[in-house]
Amino acid sequence: MAVLKPILYLLVYPGLLFLFIYSTFCEWFDRKVYARLQNRIGPLHTGRSGILQPIADFIKLMAKEDIVPEKADKVMFSALPVFALAIVSTAALYLPLWHYSSDTITFNSFPGDLIVVVYLLSLITLILFLAGWHSTNLFSMIGGVRVLTMLFGYEIPFLLALLSPAILANSWRLAQIAQFYQKHPLLLLPNIIGFFVALISLQAKLERVPFDIPHAETEIVGGTFTEYSGKKLAFFRLLSDIEMVVGAGLIAVVFMAGFPGGLILGLINFIIKTLIIIFLLTAIRAACARIRIDQMVNFSWRYLAPLSVLQLLIVIFLKGILR
Amino acid sequence: MPFNVPIGPQHPALKEPISLRMTLEGEVIKDADIRLGYNHRGIEKLAEQKTYIQNLYLTERICGICSHSHTTCFTQGVEKLMELEPSKRGLYIRTLVAELERVHSHLLWLGLAGHEAGFDTFFMYTWRDREVVMDILEIISGNRVHYSINTFGGSRRDIDDLQKQKILGSLEFLKTRTQYYLNIGTTEPSFLARIAGVGKLPKETAIALCAVGPTARASGVPRDVRRDDPYAVYAELPFEVCTADSCDVLGRVVVRVKELFESYKMIEYLLKNLPPGEIKVRAPRRVKEGEVVSRYEAPRGENLYYIKSNGTDKPERLKVRAPTLANYAATIEMLKNGFVADIPLIFAAIDPCICCAERMVELVDYRTGESKTVLMSSLSNRPFSGRETRFGKQFSSQALSLKKEVAWPF
Numbered sequence: 001m002a003v004l005k006p007i008l009y010l011l012v013y014p015g016l017l018f019l020f021i022y023s024t025f026c027e028w029f030d031r032k033v034y035a036r037l038q039n040r041i042g043p044l045h046t047g048r049s050g051i052l053q054p055i056a057d058f059i060k061l062m063a064k065e066d067i068v069p070e071k072a073d074k075v076m077f078s079a080l081p082v083f084a085l086a087i088v089s090t091a092a093l094y095l096p097l098w099h100y101s102s103d104t105i106t107f108n109s110f111p112g113d114l115i116v117v118v119y120l121l122s123l124i125t126l127i128l129f130l131a132g133w134h135s136t137n138l139f140s141m142i143g144g145v146r147v148l149t150m151l152f153g154y155e156i157p158f159l160l161a162l163l164s165p166a167i168l169a170n171s172w173r174l175a176q177i178a179q180f181y182q183k184h185p186l187l188l189l190p191n192i193i194g195f196f197v198a199l200i201s202l203q204a205k206l207e208r209v210p211f212d213i214p215h216a217e218t219e220i221v222g223g224t225f226t227e228y229s230g231k232k233l234a235f236f237r238l239l240s241d242i243e244m245v246v247g248a249g250l251i252a253v254v255f256m257a258g259f260p261g262g263l264i265l266g267l268i269n270f271i272i273k274t275l276i277i278i279f280l281l282t283a284i285r286a287a288c289a290r291i292r293i294d295q296m297v298n299f300s301w302r303y304l305a306p307l308s309v310l311q312l313l314i315v316i317f318l319k320g321i322l323r
Numbered sequence: 324m325p326f327n328v329p330i331g332p333q334h335p336a337l338k339e340p341i342s343l344r345m346t347l348e349g350e351v352i353k354d355a356d357i358r359l360g361y362n363h364r365g366i367e368k369l370a371e372q373k374t375y376i377q378n379l380y381l382t383e384r385i386c387g388i389c390s391h392s393h394t395t396c397f398t399q400g401v402e403k404l405m406e407l408e409p410s411k412r413g414l415y416i417r418t419l420v421a422e423l424e425r426v427h428s429h430l431l432w433l434g435l436a437g438h439e440a441g442f443d444t445f446f447m448y449t450w451r452d453r454e455v456v457m458d459i460l461e462i463i464s465g466n467r468v469h470y471s472i473n474t475f476g477g478s479r480r481d482i483d484d485l486q487k488q489k490i491l492g493s494l495e496f497l498k499t500r501t502q503y504y505l506n507i508g509t510t511e512p513s514f515l516a517r518i519a520g521v522g523k524l525p526k527e528t529a530i531a532l533c534a535v536g537p538t539a540r541a542s543g544v545p546r547d548v549r550r551d552d553p554y555a556v557y558a559e560l561p562f563e564v565c566t567a568d569s570c571d572v573l574g575r576v577v578v579r580v581k582e583l584f585e586s587y588k589m590i591e592y593l594l595k596n597l598p599p600g601e602i603k604v605r606a607p608r609r610v611k612e613g614e615v616v617s618r619y620e621a622p623r624g625e626n627l628y629y630i631k632s633n634g635t636d637k638p639e640r641l642k643v644r645a646p647t648l649a650n651y652a653a654t655i656e657m658l659k660n661g662f663v664a665d666i667p668l669i670f671a672a673i674d675p676c677i678c679c680a681e682r683m684v685e686l687v688d689y690r691t692g693e694s695k696t697v698l699m700s701s702l703s704n705r706p707f708s709g710r711e712t713r714f715g716k717q718f719s720s721q722a723l724s725l726k727k728e729v730a731w732p733f
Binding site: 037038039040209210216217220221286287288290294 | 326328329334335336350437438439440441442443444445447448451511513514516517662663664665666667
């Protein structure tokens with residue numbers, strides 16, 4: 001049993017199988033809500049109300065011809081999608097869903113795992129840049145450079161916003177942060193500024209409107225993914241779905257008191273909380289136009305960064321008062 | 324270090340093939356070059372082989388969006404040559420369709436502007452409401468795209484009271500929606516950030532480069548054929564020429580939305596004051612010898628037709644100058660010193676209809692830079708249209724030699 005549990009954890013729940021099913025469901029949810037907000041119907045044909053559409057898309061892409069550009073670095077070009085998927089799936093393992101104990105240190109829960117998740121999520125940005133760079137396509141390169149430029153905008157507000165609840169909870173371990181806020185739910189309220197900063201930074205990290213600058217289709221065709229096709233593109237698409245789930249899960253743990261209640265209730269908690277966050281992300285996506293890269297960096301340093309510092313100050317003062 | 328980026332001939336921002344070659348420094352455009360000729364269809368040549376009645380429908384097919392503009396421009400020219408006075412009621416119906424077409428074209432453009440700026444919700448909303456205008460046009464003409472309402476001496480279909488009521492009812496809905504789009508287009512922060520101050524075209528430059536239509540009007544040049552050289556019944560209609568002073572893409576949005584309101588006003592007036600009588604007068608088959616220039620204010624700007632007749636039932640020469648062609652020179656000026664991200668927006672802001680503007684192709688040898696003329700007779704002897712046996716052999720050898728010659732310019 002002691003061996004079986006980690007294997008189940010890695011492969012079934014919340015490992016690969018659950019991540020695949022849930023992230024495709026989230027993509028369907030995102031597409032459906034986005035479509036309804038735009039007065040469209042959205043996916044309809046595959047499965048009930050098109051619920052299987054993302055899986056169908058994935059399978060179809062897997063079966064498509066896979067082209068590697070002649071001048072591209074073939075090893076890097078092919079390895080990067082796999083690396084990216086592996087990294088983001090690893091990040092998902094640290095979400096305190098199941099099979100962890102807040103007393104003892106386990107492989108998926110230890111002090112500082114918050115930083116590890118943030119690190120793994122920013123590693124994906126680097127991989128997207130490398131993918132664009134190694135495609136040796138002009139549009140991919142512009143996309144890749146834009147990915148990095150955006151990173152300088154949102155990464156620091158994102159980290160600062162996630163740190164402030166951790167400082168209030170006096171722990172950098174996701175499970176303990178969640179436990180702290182389960183005991184003191186009222187203390188979630190002072191973190192509200194940080195919540196929105198993290199939400200907007202996550203939107204930028206996921207490269208969705210208004211921050212879909214690296215793959216703005218009307219400007220630079222497919223951006224980073226211009227040269228990708230077939231299996232590799234399918235991997236990248238799955239990557240962005242899983243990244244959305246992990247990002248939403250991370251915000252839910254830090255700002256919404258995690259997922260208490262054991263296996264079943266915890267799962268329900270996880271689904272409800274991540275869907276709320278994904279709904280907010282989709283609403284932002286539907287209500288905005290794409291901004292320019294210089295406007296994006298300007299926006300994050302003019303508004304997001306000061307707000308996240310303000311959030312830190314609030315938390316530090318609050319901590320002094322509470323003590 | 325400056326480098327080149329090819330936008331087109333195939334690119335998601337372009338709805339039709341055209342080649343924009345950008346010289347960039349970082350994200351800033353230093354120079355731009357427009358190459359045309361990817362969508363040449365030889366319509367002018369075809370028109371010389373068809374009768375005037377047939378050309379009525381041929382010119383309509385020059386464009387899918389401003390189809391009525393082209394055929395009306397042609398009809399007016401031919402009527403002038405025939406010295407024919409069209410019936411009043413026919414002219415009213417013709418103008419009504421023209422204004423409805425302007426409404427549908429401007430709504431379509433608004434959506435496209437939203438799409439180019441990544442604002443897809445705006446795109447979906449405007450295109451949904453555009454369906455209302457399309458339905459009105461279908462009520463009147465039976466068609467959604469090529470209305471075929473014109474004929475020499477008037478129009479082909481009449482409007483009855485039931486149709487009038489339906490159109491007036493739909494107009495109320497359109498008015499409220501347009502007000503909503505005016506609010507969004509001028510207040511939504513992320514959209515505004517993308518369009519304000521982008522693609523500057525100062526008034527003097529607009530005049531010097533002969534910009535037409537909403538592009539010129541957004542630079543504060545009150546240039547409108549409907550007022551400057553009234554055709555059809557525009558002399559009797561109440562309307563104002565809408566201009567903006569901001570000289571940027573925002574100005575072009577504002578001008579087009581304002582024009583929508585003017586069009587609603589005109590449509591209402593036309594429907595309420597529709598004169599009684601026949602919808603058309605009899606027109607002769609043959610056209611007197613002579614030449615004529617016909618002007619028409621299409622949704623995108625001034626449309627210009629030159630028709631030369633030789634006394635037969637076919638034109639000797641038909642020359643079309645679509646508004647997009649007149650705006651290309653100004654577009655290059657607008658693109659300079661802009662950002663890469665603004666290319667689709669600036670280019671879309673002139674509401675380009677590329678296939679309208681394609682009147683000729685030039686064959687240029689890539690290595691020597693020599694251009695050559697190909698005659699119609701030599702074209703018909705080419706292996707592409709030739710016999711099967713010759714086709715296979717010649718084509719393959721040609722394809723092989725082509726592969727060696729073509730060098731990827733970047």
